Amino acid sequence: MPATALPSSGDQPGGAPGAKTCDARGMVEIHRMYRASFGEAASLVEGVAEGDATHADVVGDHLAMLSVSLHAHHEFEDEHLWDTLEGRAPACTGHVERMKEQHAAMLVHLKALDAALPAWRASGRATDAAGVLAALGGVNSSLAVHLPDEETNIVPVMETVLTQKEVDAASVHGRKATPKGKTWAQLGAILAAQPDGGAAWQHEHLPAPFRLVWRLVGKRSYEQNRAELVGDARP
Numbered sequence: 001m002p003a004t005a006l007p008s009s010g011d012q013p014g015g016a017p018g019a020k021t022c023d024a025r026g027m028v029e030i031h032r033m034y035r036a037s038f039g040e041a042a043s044l045v046e047g048v049a050e051g052d053a054t055h056a057d058v059v060g061d062h063l064a065m066l067s068v069s070l071h072a073h074h075e076f077e078d079e080h081l082w083d084t085l086e087g088r089a090p091a092c093t094g095h096v097e098r099m100k101e102q103h104a105a106m107l108v109h110l111k112a113l114d115a116a117l118p119a120w121r122a123s124g125r126a127t128d129a130a131g132v133l134a135a136l137g138g139v140n141s142s143l144a145v146h147l148p149d150e151e152t153n154i155v156p157v158m159e160t161v162l163t164q165k166e167v168d169a170a171s172v173h174g175r176k177a178t179p180k181g182k183t184w185a186q187l188g189a190i191l192a193a194q195p196d197g198g199a200a201w202q203h204e205h206l207p208a209p210f211r212l213v214w215r216l217v218g219k220r221s222y223e224q225n226r227a228e229l230v231g232d233a234r235p
Contacts, residue, residue, distance in 0.1 A: 019160065022163055024155050026170065027170070042137070058225075066189075069177065075173075082096045
């Protein structure tokens, strides 16, 4: 059954069946950040010297930020996306059910990461890092299955049955979930994960005043955090 186009009524998409109703590229753009950031996470953990609790706390804080972001990303989809897609595109129901199963599987690993981080952040010891690394392995394995599946089978349907306002709500939700003091770190991670280093993303998503603040303040903060993550910060 093809996706069902609904009549135009404010927030409801309209137009011919199959016609593009919104731009959901933002889903792929945030996925790039998760791939890159979780992909390097194990090497960051392994780069912490035995017993260096100060460095472990910096890396652990970064991983906690990523976990919060991914939790929020999936919470939005679970609470606002799946039922809408099933209602407007019944043919997508099988894909939606698979997404729910993949989210549930990944949640196990994210919760394991959340549980393992405090002890390692406090000690910096390899014995505590083992649980963090095991959880990260599970998260990355889950992402490797889930993200391409979602991009192939969900994003195209979103772009024929959702409004731009509905799609943009995901970004708003993600920004609100960003931990206090982590705006520059998260923005920098998103930009760094884009193919061109984020230049096009900035011009499309950030107003000019915010781009200026990023150049003058945010970029420096992000780069300092990166140096601390890899243990190359200068006093």
